Amino acid sequence: MDLASRPVARLAGATRRYGQQIALDAVNLVVQRGELLALLGPNGAGKTTAIGLLLGLARADAGTVELFGMDPQRIEARRRIGVMLQSAELPPTLRVGELLRLTASYYPAPRRLEETAAMAGIGDLLRRPYAKLSGGQQRCVQFALALCGRPELLFLDEPTVGMDIEARQKLWAAIRQLIAEGCSVLLTTHYLEEAEALADRVCVMTHGRVIHEGTVDALRARVALRRIRCLSTLPIDTLRAWPEIADVQQENGRLHITAADAEAVVRRLLAADLQLRELEVQRAGLAEAFTELTRDAAETAGTDQREAA
């Protein structure tokens, strides 16, 4: 196999059970060198379990798990990764600089402390005890710990939860810089705009399975929905009966309609309500595409179960 095209992390048919419950069901997942792959999905979809397997925190019940072609429980494999978990209470009394020094000591060729601090934007926090920082600042410190070892692959599990907009933008810039240096990133996130802003590829999971994998554009195209907003006196129940409309909501008197064939809906709307104002039509974001995909999967699963029964 060509060395450069060998994946940095790979799940092949990976299955993980917790008792009777299947958390991960024969999942295939590949992270290529230098790319950012975003894992999306509702809570309990299996994202954290997938990351746990790749970090060697748990063993797969079936299938293959590889990190740089090795078993993730081998320390040689983990010396090439950086990790930011969803929740980790770091020692509260240690100073930020001490935490960085300790974590950097695990790696063969870490970044200099100042370099790490500058990249994560925490240069002014080094002397502060960890417990005295705000939640957002603590996340920045955790990000600094993830990148201090000069990793080839970065695991970021919900990295920007609890950050304000400015801090989030800074973190995104730092992630882009790391990718430009050739680092690969596996990111899980609830914020779809985060995936849209950063990801080369997205992988949508639900109920322990991957239900979509591809580029952000491909995901959006797969669900060709558009969003129509307007002020109208038409009763919402009338609109619900229109077959062209996939979904309609009303917020502060404003209608929010999602539909595949937006033109047909607009024509009908304008004909039905001559007083209609403030019409807007937008391509659906990842959020709608994502909701649509997971709902489809849930319905399919439901049908399967009914058929089985």
Added chain:
Amino acid sequence: MEVALSTPAMPRRRVIGAYLEEARSECLRYMRAPGFMLPIMLFPAMFYLLFGVLMAKSNGADAARYLLASYGVFGVMSPGLFGFGVSLALERDGGLLTFKRALPMPPGAYLLGKMLMAMAAAGVVILLLLAMAFSLGHVTLSLAQAAALLLTGVLGVLPFCALGMFVGTLIKGQGAPGMLQLIYLPMSFMSGLWFPLPMLPKFLQQIAPVWPAYHLDRLALASVGMNDEPLAGHLMVLLGVTAGFTLLAARRLRRHG
């Protein structure tokens, strides 16, 4: 499968450095938060002051030495069981241990750091007791005997570290301290640490060798010249307890984290 791009090798000097950093951080963080370790060290010292010094004034020099050794054992159990077990249980709960397992931390560095911390705390407990024994309890002890007791305490904390660690892997978070109390206090009583064994009911005397604290007490008594029996058996039991619980705990940590 071969590694795609060569991993930079970790020089041995850096591996040792990682162990040292871990131990340093562990000590630093607890020295800055005395609220955790101080009660663990002061509780047995207070016990000794009340029952070993103030209540036992008139029983003679031998009794005073006997009590010093026994309460010394009671004292070193505390940093082992609580310093190790409770902190492990809390850190498993808070996700710190998961984070450390995901990082390329050298194996055992985390536990080694905690072990050194417990040994240091055990040393402090023995020194506290010795200070009280000399100043208030009128205990006569040669310097060699005092040193032997200190050594017994510093090393004797290890089987209780192992036991505390095992309990810490079974119970997460806030449940651990209660469970450890249930082990600590009854075991101390039944091993003859509060009242000498001959004062206890016959049945308790017979089952005393089941408890690791009993064996450590025999060693502590020997170090202050109150026990002439051969010590190898007691040492073996304590080594076995340490190894056994460490293995059990390590297995659980690897599997469940």
